[in-house]
Amino acid sequence: MKLEEATAYTAKCFHGEPASCSYACPFHLDIRSFMARAAEGKWSRAYKQLREATVFPLIVSILCDQPCRTRCQRTLLGDEAIAIRDVEAACVRYVKNRKPQSYAIPPKKERIAVVGAGVAGLSCALNLAQKKFNVTVFEKEGTWGGVLRNHDRFAGFAEELELQFSAVKVDFRYNTEITSLEELAEYDAVYIATGEGGESFGLLDSWNPELFTTRENKIFLGGMLTGATLMEGIAQGIVVSKIIEGYLQTGKAALSPDMRYDKNYCGRYLDHEGAVSKPLVAASSPDGYTEEEAKQEAARCLLCDCDKCMVACEMLKRFKKTPKMIAVEVFADTQVNPPFSTRSLTRQAYSCNICGYCKSICPENVDVGSLLQLSRRGRMNDGVHPAALHDFWLREMDFATSEGSYTAAPRGKDSCEYVFFPGCQLGASNPEYVLKTYAYLEQKYACGVMLACCGAPAYWAGDDKRMEDNLQRIRQGWEELGKPVFVFACATCESLFAQFLPEIGRISLYEILAKDDSIVPTQPFAEAAVFDPCNARGDEEMQEGVRKLAEKAGITVEELKEKNRCCGHGGHIRVANPSLYDEIAHNRAAASEKPYIVYCVNCREVFSLKEKKAVHVLDMVFDTGSSDRLPTLQEKRDNSLEVKKKLMASIEGAEFTPEKHAWDDLVLLIDDETQKEMERKLISAGDLKEAIWLAETTGQKFIDESDGMCLASMVKPVITYWVQYREVGPKTYQVHSAYYHRIRIKEEE
Amino acid sequence: MSDKERRWKCGKCSQELVQQKVVFNYLGHTFSHDLPACPDCGQVFISKELAEGRIAELEEELEDK
Numbered sequence: 001m002k003l004e005e006a007t008a009y010t011a012k013c014f015h016g017e018p019a020s021c022s023y024a025c026p027f028h029l030d031i032r033s034f035m036a037r038a039a040e041g042k043w044s045r046a047y048k049q050l051r052e053a054t055v056f057p058l059i060v061s062i063l064c065d066q067p068c069r070t071r072c073q074r075t076l077l078g079d080e081a082i083a084i085r086d087v088e089a090a091c092v093r094y095v096k097n098r099k100p101q102s103y104a105i106p107p108k109k110e111r112i113a114v115v116g117a118g119v120a121g122l123s124c125a126l127n128l129a130q131k132k133f134n135v136t137v138f139e140k141e142g143t144w145g146g147v148l149r150n151h152d153r154f155a156g157f158a159e160e161l162e163l164q165f166s167a168v169k170v171d172f173r174y175n176t177e178i179t180s181l182e183e184l185a186e187y188d189a190v191y192i193a194t195g196e197g198g199e200s201f202g203l204l205d206s207w208n209p210e211l212f213t214t215r216e217n218k219i220f221l222g223g224m225l226t227g228a229t230l231m232e233g234i235a236q237g238i239v240v241s242k243i244i245e246g247y248l249q250t251g252k253a254a255l256s257p258d259m260r261y262d263k264n265y266c267g268r269y270l271d272h273e274g275a276v277s278k279p280l281v282a283a284s285s286p287d288g289y290t291e292e293e294a295k296q297e298a299a300r301c302l303l304c305d306c307d308k309c310m311v312a313c314e315m316l317k318r319f320k321k322t323p324k325m326i327a328v329e330v331f332a333d334t335q336v337n338p339p340f341s342t343r344s345l346t347r348q349a350y351s352c353n354i355c356g357y358c359k360s361i362c363p364e365n366v367d368v369g370s371l372l373q374l375s376r377r378g379r380m381n382d383g384v385h386p387a388a389l390h391d392f393w394l395r396e397m398d399f400a401t402s403e404g405s406y407t408a409a410p411r412g413k414d415s416c417e418y419v420f421f422p423g424c425q426l427g428a429s430n431p432e433y434v435l436k437t438y439a440y441l442e443q444k445y446a447c448g449v450m451l452a453c454c455g456a457p458a459y460w461a462g463d464d465k466r467m468e469d470n471l472q473r474i475r476q477g478w479e480e481l482g483k484p485v486f487v488f489a490c491a492t493c494e495s496l497f498a499q500f501l502p503e504i505g506r507i508s509l510y511e512i513l514a515k516d517d518s519i520v521p522t523q524p525f526a527e528a529a530v531f532d533p534c535n536a537r538g539d540e541e542m543q544e545g546v547r548k549l550a551e552k553a554g555i556t557v558e559e560l561k562e563k564n565r566c567c568g569h570g571g572h573i574r575v576a577n578p579s580l581y582d583e584i585a586h587n588r589a590a591a592s593e594k595p596y597i598v599y600c601v602n603c604r605e606v607f608s609l610k611e612k613k614a615v616h617v618l619d620m621v622f623d624t625g626s627s628d629r630l631p632t633l634q635e636k637r638d639n640s641l642e643v644k645k646k647l648m649a650s651i652e653g654a655e656f657t658p659e660k661h662a663w664d665d666l667v668l669l670i671d672d673e674t675q676k677e678m679e680r681k682l683i684s685a686g687d688l689k690e691a692i693w694l695a696e697t698t699g700q701k702f703i704d705e706s707d708g709m710c711l712a713s714m715v716k717p718v719i720t721y722w723v724q725y726r727e728v729g730p731k732t733y734q735v736h737s738a739y740y741h742r743i744r745i746k747e748e749e
Numbered sequence: 750m751s752d753k754e755r756r757w758k759c760g761k762c763s764q765e766l767v768q769q770k771v772v773f774n775y776l777g778h779t780f781s782h783d784l785p786a787c788p789d790c791g792q793v794f795i796s797k798e799l800a801e802g803r804i805a806e807l808e809e810e811l812e813d814k
Contacts, residue, residue: 346813703759712760743775746774
């Protein structure tokens with residue numbers, strides 16, 4: 001992987017970049033942090049920032065024409081823009097020490113001439129003198145200040161100039177008019193800032209407004225001479241000083257990246273949802289703000305910085321990394337060389353729901369989920385993925401695409417126009433969901449059926465190979481059925497088809513059901529909120545269909561404030577980050593006090609575990625009446641096989657005999673508490689039966705002879721399962737506990 | 750009876766368990782620890798407490814690397 005591959009995902013993220021006001025500011029002052037400091041009365045730090053950015057803070061805080069205020073986002077709330085200049089003036093007034101710093105750097109030998117002692121020339125001269133260059137300023141008049149000399153507050157401005165130049169050595173040559181550049185031939189660089197209508201030595205037509213260069217090597221030009229405003233002139237002097245410094249070191253005039261500002265960004269606004277309107281703080285004295293007033297006014301600053309995704313997403317909040325930092329770490333993790341260096345992003349990469357919510361709320365559509373998906377794929381391809389984090393779901397996928405799969409055209413036909421794709425979990429959750437839906441679709445649309453997996457477990461594990469193999473199987477089934485339109489009950493299936501199998505026509509089951517006037521769904525609640533799954537985002541038909549069905553049932557529907565948020569199931573993060581999964585599920589369950597209507601069985605399961613009342617819309621349509629008790633992992637597999645068995649019998653009249661295992665006949669007695677623990681740990685009764693059978697057949701177990709308690713383990717490719725049990729009857733075992741570990745005991749050579 | 754009071758024996762060899770050096774692998778890392786095991790067949794005993802405590806912590810550390 002190249003760094004650019006990862007950073008391309010977050011290139012448009014502007015978190016931490018200057019705010020709109022700063023882009024408008026000629027000095028690009030970081031107004032956001034200046035205001036934050038001012039609001040706390042940290043005048044010393046605020047002043048230091050102001051001095052560094054503007055060179056002459058007193059002059060700027062009096063004379064700036066404040067283009068920043070036209071880009072102040074407080075105006076979006078109907079308020080007046082922050083009185084930025086007045087807060088700056090207060091900062092200059094209330095800071096205790098304005099004495100400029102002297103820098104302990106070695107003197108330079110290069111000599112620079114500045115022609116013109118107006119503020120444009122002076123800002124350049126001062127900055128270069130601070131860097132210990134030998135600076136000579138030539139001024140035809142008898143003193144400095146340029147156009148400011150005519151200002152009625154010039155005395156104050158002159159004091160400011162005196163103060164700011166007090167810590168540097170500059171050779172001022174007043175009453176010295178330069179008439180030819182040949183007079184300056186001995187200097188290593190020259191900056192011409194002779195003011196409006198001033199002498200340009202015939203170089204104006206060759207002036208480069210970006211680099212301030214002219215056709216004459218080493219001669220730079222700027223300030224009001226070039227049409228700049230007074231403030232722009234000061235700002236240019238600062239930039240020119242840096243360009244000259246670079247030129248003297250490298251012989252080339254260039255802008256460094258931190259000197260490039262795209263003014264177009266001054267229009268990049270945030271929506272400031274939830275921000276409260278606050279009126280401008282009026283100054284009680286004509287001299288300006290009191291210290292307290294200035295702090296209050298500064299506190300009105302919205303500190304505009306986009307952190308929408310980091311505020312909204314529990315995962316981003318928990319890991320406290322910005323999207324750009326994540327992008328760099330996605331790349332960096334591919335470069336590690338254990339044990340000398342280690343990865344830093346693994347847990348986070350596998351803690352993302354990949355729900356797309358960040359992208360949906362980002363003003364620039366930055367998709368952190370896709371970036372972390374890239375990381376998962378990279379780890380899988382490099383063989384450095386922690387396999388245990390996704391093992392359970394990949395095994396479920398293997399089951400759904402092998403023993404649990406079934407594809408058929410409707411009874412008596414070879415092909416069909418529609419095929420029902422329920423997804424692997426719908427029938428597992430409640431066989432009636434699939435059976436009743438299929439009976440309806442077959443009768444109404446001569447619909448076929450495909451029991452399979454859309455590939456979500458492989459997708460979320462970053463397993464490209466498994467994903468592609470599965471897509472190939474689906475494509476083949478689709479072609480064999482005569483390329484029918486797929487009818488989806490699951491938003492995740494439909495969104496993955498849209499992404500990976502765009503050639504296949506798609507329709508939502510709920511859209512079909514909503515259009516059928518003969519359907520009158522039952523009304524489980526008078527009022528409910530529709531919980532749209534994350535993967536239904538953008539699928540208007542599916543969302544609309546569910547709302548119409550709820551409406552037909554006479555339910556008053558409440559819309560959630562944040563739509564299409566992941567219930568917690570997405571991305572299969574449950575093993576990688578159980579506490580985060582729990583936090584997300586809790587937050588979603590608490591998003592409304594009303595019960596939920598859901599149309600994703602995974603959402604339903606998550607809410608059921610959180611004891612949040614939630615009904616699947618199919619329960620309302622077909623009166624399937626799913627109980628609040630969720631099926632166990634084993635029952636889910638059994639349910640899937642039952643669906644297949646019944647569909648095969650009704651479509652083909654054939655009998656399906658599930659694969660038989662030697663341990664199937666064992667009877668396990670599991671109390672509720674143990675069962676609950678097994679579900680939490682994703683341990684199925686089928687795995688325990690196999691482990692017990694193996695132990696009893698081989699004798700490979702531990703035994704406590706005092707009461708016949710046994711402990712056995714079974715090694716699967718990724719996980720080692722343990723079960724503590726006791727035989728209580730013929731082939732009947734009481735399970736006392738079950739647990740697992742991922743480390744592997746090394747077999748003796 | 751609490752799990753700590755149990756006297757486990759190897760179900761195959763009927764031997765009392767003894768502390769033995771056991772080598773583990775996980776995600777390319779190899780490490781060893783003394784654990785109860787059958788002195789004859791070497792079957793290693795891992796308690797629930799160990800699996801869900803120290804081992805789980807170690808697994809997480811190694812996964813994060």
